[in-house]
Amino acid sequence: MQPASETTLALAQPNDISFIEAMVCAAYTKYIPRIGKPPGPMKANYRQLLQTHEVWVLRLGSTILGSIVLSSAPDENALSINNLVVDPAAQGKGYGRVLMAHAEAVARERGCTALTLYTNVHMVENVGMYARMGFVEMGRRLDEGYERVFFRRELV
Secondary structure, three states, rough: OOOOHOOOOEEEOOHHHHHHHHHHHHHHHHHHHHHOOOOOHHHOOHHHHHHHHHHHHHHHEEEEEEEEEEEEEHHHOEEEEEEEEEEEEHHHOOEEEEEHHHHHHHHHOOOOOOEEEEEEOOOHHHHHHHHHHHEEEEEEEEEEEEEEEEEEEEOO
């Protein structure tokens, strides 16, 4: 059974924030020893992000399985994926692909020609995964105190 047929995507609401924060904590805590501090998504203010970005949640019934934070980069004609997270208990079931497909659909709907994102250089699994998904590494640099790898994928 396809995950997309079982799930719903909707803009996050204020009452979703505690679930998003708990999911982010569960998914990113394993990276603290590698990075030497909590990863950026663990320090984000999701209440504020609801006001400044699009925060989407993927649900199975009333359970939040994942979330994606999007923002427009009009000067680049791209949609930026600021964070994509799937609850560790739901990982490996295609829900990340559902969230990524949603980002691509939103980008196309807005006439964007690319998706952009970044990850921490120490999250080597993510670096490889994004490359396999067709993202091209655009550079590495220190950003907000983190060593980040920046990616872009053209939408054809």
